[in-house]
Amino acid sequence: MTNQTVIKVGADATGFWGKLKVALARRTEGRGVALFIVIASFVTVSQPLVFTAYQVTLGRIALIGLVALGLTAVILMGELDLSVASTLAVSGVIMTTVANQTNIAIGILAALAASVVISLVNAYFVAIVGLNSFIATLGMLFALRGLALVLSDEQPVKLENTDFGIAFGQPLVGPLTPRILIFFAVFIAIQVFVSRVKAGREFLAVGGNRQAAYDAGIPVKRRIFTGFIISGGVAALAGVVNSLERTAADPTAGSTVLLASFAAAIIGGNYLKGGKGSIVGTLIGAASLGMLQVALTISGVQVPVQEIFIGGVLLLAVLTDPSSLRAVWGSISTTFQGIKNSLAKQARD
């Protein structure tokens, strides 16, 4: 599909407008940008506080976006990692428990190591056993949630070194807190990896046509392992950041993050079937959702209403996916064709 579009548009790619058209046709962020503009203008009119208190907004965007960035790496390959929500909870619990006994650096390393193990298990089931990633990671989501509860004894684990936790929540460079800096660092790292590094560029090939990628000599299985390690590792990082900022790890954390991060990635124009999408799109999606959430919170809207909004945005994003629209357009035109044919037949008779 991608190639066809590019070739078709590329045929009249002369002059500035032609080149612009080519450039736009290759991007997938259209819906993300549209939603961003709608939300941004709505927020500017009704809640300008969102921009004044940009620290809060950026913090919220980082919260949603961090997990979504990692998730995008897997989605580009046409797989899905539902277990990120539980990975976040498990790594938070592991980090605080280990940090309480030794120190925070070892705690963070332990959490990241655990996430690598989890990702390897996920990727093993998907790449080697050949399971559907939706179902395999769904089982892992459940099992890991249990693991977080077992490890924490079903209680939030308090971080004993509260000074570090409090310091972690303070602005580090200018007005930016470590969370926001980590978010942008991860964004740049994954963006460079996916668009400039050979292994990362091959993610898109694996997602677009797995057989072709295999035939072209791309180590498909190894790429799937890399993708899951990225998504699991970033989720663990998010868990660590959350636990440090709150100076406690909640074993039931992550269920709302799951919805929001999926919404961010899908709004950003990443095809769930793989092969098309971008990290920038995810950033735009996360920014739109973050602004929406902060605006709703500032307006004093209840939590259930916020859930309805995020759920609605996700549903809308899935339904306005180009492939969804094509599918529904196809069935509508088939129906009309059928009606037309039967009318013609009646007229003949």
Next chain:
Amino acid sequence: MAKETLTEAIAVAKAPEDTVAKKSSSFVAWIADKGIFVFTAILILASMTFVDGFASLQNVTDLFHRAAPIGIVALGMTFVVITGNYLDLSVVAQAAAAGVILIAVSNAYNLITAFIVAFIVAIIFGLVNGIAVGYFKANAVIVTLSTTYIGLGLLRLLSGGSQVFGPFDGPIATFGTSKLGPFPYSAVVLVVVTLILTFVLSKTNFGFMVRSFGVNERSTRLAGTNTGVIVIGAFLVTSMAAMIGGFVLAAFSNTAVSNMATGYDFQALAAIIVGGTSVFGGKGSVPRTLLGVVFVSILSNVLVLSQISYGWQQIAIGSLIVFAVTVDALGRRVGKK
């Protein structure tokens, strides 16, 4: 669907053709197909022997009470799984909504109004999920994840997130505590739903289309079936079952709250897959799901009786899903050969 077959084709092409592998994998295929019978028998015998208080009448009644709502939900969800659309996560919201509506509306108005309102809500859920998945060809996991949040959010908003109680001597309370012989009414409902859904899936045109859609969506469409309607139908069956499951759950304790069905999505999926219905679609049956429900319910009952913590129970169910799906995938690969 094409992608899975492709990965599988790659795996098959790479697998060495030796007899040892074939022998062991045909065993896997047998386990995937018939294993549930053996495992359920072993589990029942083992728990009767080793777990104190398992075989008591009190515990068996309790088992029925717990198995009935989740079982009814799982029976309905079998239709969605057989169409190859993974699962319906929104049963959590649907069952809770049905329970809360049953008790709150019958308190405020009467039972008939409550049934009608719950029925309309179930139809709306089924239609939204079904149209999004059937006509928009959207991913069922993502669609039902979003409808879960929308549904639960609306439910919390309207009910204020608090628990609702029915009157002690009302018809709902009577239904929840009555028994037919040794079986509570909820178990009777479970059996009736099983019979109806078995008939629908194996004897009606619609059931045939559902199975055919799961085996091969394209050929079903080319044969002149309106595949979108089939998917909507499968989601509507799931919604109806989730509604009845929510009724039974609410009647059992005569209370309802918005988070009362938490975990039903996974437990129902576990029961369906363990029963031998394939997540790849096309293969499976309603009685198999009933067997899966028996297995999963006994397993969690034994875990509770042995005073295993909630966390370990979740680990057990999660691992069970992954294990059952693995066996299913390996068994299918052999079948392809």
